[in-house]
Amino acid sequence: MEQDYLLLYKTLFDHYGPQNWWPADTPLEMMIGAILVQNTNWRNVEKALIKLRPYLGAEALDRLQEEELAQLIKPSGFFNIKAKRIKSFIQWWKQYNFSLNRVKKLEKETLRKELLNVHGIGRETADVMLLYALDKAVFVVDAYARRIFYRIGYDMPNSYDQFRLEVEQTFPEKLDVFNEFHALLVEHAKQYCRTRPLCDKCPLSSICKKRVEGD
Ligand code: SF4
Numbered sequence: 001m002e003q004d005y006l007l008l009y010k011t012l013f014d015h016y017g018p019q020n021w022w023p024a025d026t027p028l029e030m031m032i033g034a035i036l037v038q039n040t041n042w043r044n045v046e047k048a049l050i051k052l053r054p055y056l057g058a059e060a061l062d063r064l065q066e067e068e069l070a071q072l073i074k075p076s077g078f079f080n081i082k083a084k085r086i087k088s089f090i091q092w093w094k095q096y097n098f099s100l101n102r103v104k105k106l107e108k109e110t111l112r113k114e115l116l117n118v119h120g121i122g123r124e125t126a127d128v129m130l131l132y133a134l135d136k137a138v139f140v141v142d143a144y145a146r147r148i149f150y151r152i153g154y155d156m157p158n159s160y161d162q163f164r165l166e167v168e169q170t171f172p173e174k175l176d177v178f179n180e181f182h183a184l185l186v187e188h189a190k191q192y193c194r195t196r197p198l199c200d201k202c203p204l205s206s207i208c209k210k211r212v213e214g215d
Pocket residue numbers: 148151152192193194197198199202203204205208209210211
């Protein structure tokens with residue numbers, strides 16, 4: 001099957017409409033949320049963010065003791081690990097005087113490399129930060145994207161970056177498209193392409209091979 005990412009994107013967009021992600025009031029809240037959501041669901045992140053709200057400024061987070069931070073974010077799980085990661089992220093950003101504009105001026109791949117060097121920030125976390133807080137056009141390769149692309153019939157590279165680059169080449173530098181694409185894939189994985197897929201009424205049915213994992 002021809003791997004028509006544009007058709008996939010358009011079909012999802014026509015069905016679900018704009019998703020207007022990420023659910024956060026500020027870029028900092030978005031980036032902290034991206035760390036908190038590692039290995040948990042968004043409901044737990046929301047609980048942690050409510051407790052953290054009085055400290056959701058870069059300087060305030062910098063001043064906060066790691067142990068105190070860990071207690072505040074307890075609802076998100078793995079709280080000691082995540083507190084260390086948030087502190088490492090804040091330390092990294094401090095080099096730029098907590099200026100979002102200075103960070104945004106960095107070239108995409110340079111910024112990506114810097115984020116990947118921060119303790120506890122992997123590819124998926126770095127890419128959602130780049131996409132939703134730092135205005136860089138990247139495709140996020142999460143488990144939902146892998147599942148949907150596979151079931152549709154697209155043979156994607158196993159390597160995270162090769163998968164990402166292959167999709168990115170289709171929509172060069174289209175920030176709004178990548179912003180919506182990731183959110184639409186998440187929505188679709190929740191509504192239809194679940195672990196047990198609901199193919200009968202699925203809006204992608206006509207373009208999907210409905211492959212079962214392991215085929
Ligand atoms: S038709 Fe089925 S397998 Fe294909 S995208 Fe829809 S729910 Fe997933």
